Amino acid sequence: MSPFKYGCAVSNEFFCPRPELERRLREHVLSGQHVAVVGPRRTGKSSLVLETVRKVKGVALFHADFLSVRSRAELCNRLVASLSRLERTDSWVAKIMKALMRLRPALTVDPRDGSPAIVIDSREAESPGSLDCVLDALAAQTSRRKVCVVFDEFQDIMNVEDGENVLAVMRSRIQLDSRTPYIFLGSVRHRMLDIFLDPSSPFYHGAAMLEVGEIAADDxxxxxxxxxxxxxxxxxxxxxxxxxxxxxxTPGYIQEVCDALWQSSSRGDRLSSADIHKALDVIFAREGEHYAFAIGRLTALQVQVLTAIAVHGGKGVYSGDFLRAANVKSTASVRRAVQRLVDDGLVVPVSGEYLIDNPFFAEWLKLR
Ligand SMILES: Nc1ncnc2c1ncn2[C@@H]1O[C@H](COP(=O)(O)OP(=O)(O)OP(=O)(O)O)[C@@H](O)[C@H]1O
Ligand SMILES: [Mg+2]
Structure with missing residues (x-):
């Protein structure tokens, strides 16, 4: 079995300790300080937070993930699913069903592990006051015992229609819950900064910022x-x-290459930097279809711009050289294409430069 994992949060022996970040996070959890954990994709934000909170004695972990959440009903149901996982007993599920009675909850099965789970009726979940009802049920728990509440991919709440209002409701609840540490994770930096650093946002100055980047190279x-x-x-x-x-x-991509190197090597081998191309072939074989699907959804012009970024880099994408390389006539067309690529998450703006989010996808584009 491969000793490497990628694409999911890692724990225990799969987790490389990050002592300084773990210490700072742990202190925040113990003092009840809210924290916004920000960093690029696949840098280990979820792993760091989940592993650290799990190790704090006497604190229960509430973890809800808002990745790609699109509606208030979906948001409420994600919170309800997390609430039903807070304890693993039948009586617990019955208790939460009762607390949510007004929203007509139904019992289902969690597809991940077959455990009982609760869903609320989608019409009820869309109704005004549904979020308050779910947050009341959460507050009933946090007032009774020490809980650390973790909201993952928090910036995606802004995808929900009336996201500002959802944030305002959440913020007012959190303010009343002064003894509970809330940790907000986000991988879309500018949207997280909008939420926590823009004076017009309900969460303005609502949390200490913690940046997660690469893991110390020696470690x-x-x-x-x-x-x-x-x-x-x-x-x-x-x-x-x-x-x-x-x-x-990026830790996640490094582990993915290591896993591919593992698959393409045998006991007794000494690996070298020259083996990386073999690892890339393994990755392309696994993921090439996803890459093809991703570009299949783009226009020809968007693919030209994306490929030019892969080949020539994403600095100065409005320069004459870039336009020629991408074979695009106007800067307005490049601007529209780049916007779509950013919206789709294929490209990320980083300090005045556009980067292809997944470095393997960039390599694959170069070879097309
Ligand atoms: N501390 C760590 N030790 C070893 N590998 C790690 C560590 N943190 C992250 N990784 C690697 O990165 C991958 C992604 O980790 P994780 O899901 O925690 O990152 P993330 O920043 O939350 O990512 P996303 O932006 O996709 O939510 C893991 O599957 C693992 O391969
Ligand atoms: Mg994550």
Whole structure:
């Protein structure tokens, strides 16, 4: 079995310790300070928060993920699902059903593990006051015991129609719940900053900011070398450095390359930076269809702009050179194309430059 994991939160032996971030987060949890955890995709925000909170004794973890949430009903149901997971007993589910009676809850099965789960009627969930009712049920728990509430991909609440109002309702509830630490995670930096640093936002100055970036290179290298050694592979430092350079040092992508290297090697092998192209072939074989699907949804012009960013980089995308490279006539067309690519999450703006979010997708585009 591969000792590497990617694409999900990691814990226990799959988690490389991040002592300084864990210490700061733990202190916030113990003091009841709200925290906004911000960082690019796949840097380990969810893993860090879940692993740290799990280790704090006497604190229950409430974790709701708002990734791609589109409506108030969906938002309420995500919160209800998390509430029903707070304890693992039949009497617990019955208790939550009762607390949500006004929203006509029904019992179903959690597809992930077959445990009982609750859904609320979608018409009721859309009704005004539904969110208050669900947050009341949560507050009934946080007033009774020590809970750390984690809202993941928090910025996606702004996708919900009337998202500002949803935020205002949440903020007013959170203000009344002074002993509970709330942790808000987000990977879309500018939207998280809008929520927490814009004076017109209900969450203005509502949380301490904690940035999560790359894992300290020496620590991560030592961790990964041990993982390879568990299967009798030697993983030299120059191979790690080459992978880090190819993945903008993003933990999730580094682990994905390591997993592919693992799959394409055998016990006793000494890996080298030259093996990375084999790992990329493994990744393209796994994910090529997703990449093809992603570009299949774009116009020809958007694909030209995306490919030009992959090949020439995303600095100066309105320059004459870039327009020529992308074979596009006007800056207005590039602007529209870039906007669509950003909206789709394929491209991210980072300090005046546009980057292709997934570095393997960028490599794949270069080879087309
Ligand atoms: N502390 C860590 N130790 C080892 N690997 C890690 C660690 N943190 C993150 N990773 C790697 O990154 C992947 C993504 O982690 P995680 O889901 O926690 O990141 P995230 O920042 O929440 O990502 P997303 O932006 O997709 O929500 C993991 O599956 C793992 O491969
Ligand atoms: Mg996450």
């Amino acid at each position: 991560f290298y030592a961790f990964l070398r041990r993982r390879f050694a568990s299967g009798r592979r030697t993983f030299p430092r120059d191979a790690f450095d080459a992978i880090a350079a190819a993945t903008r040092s």
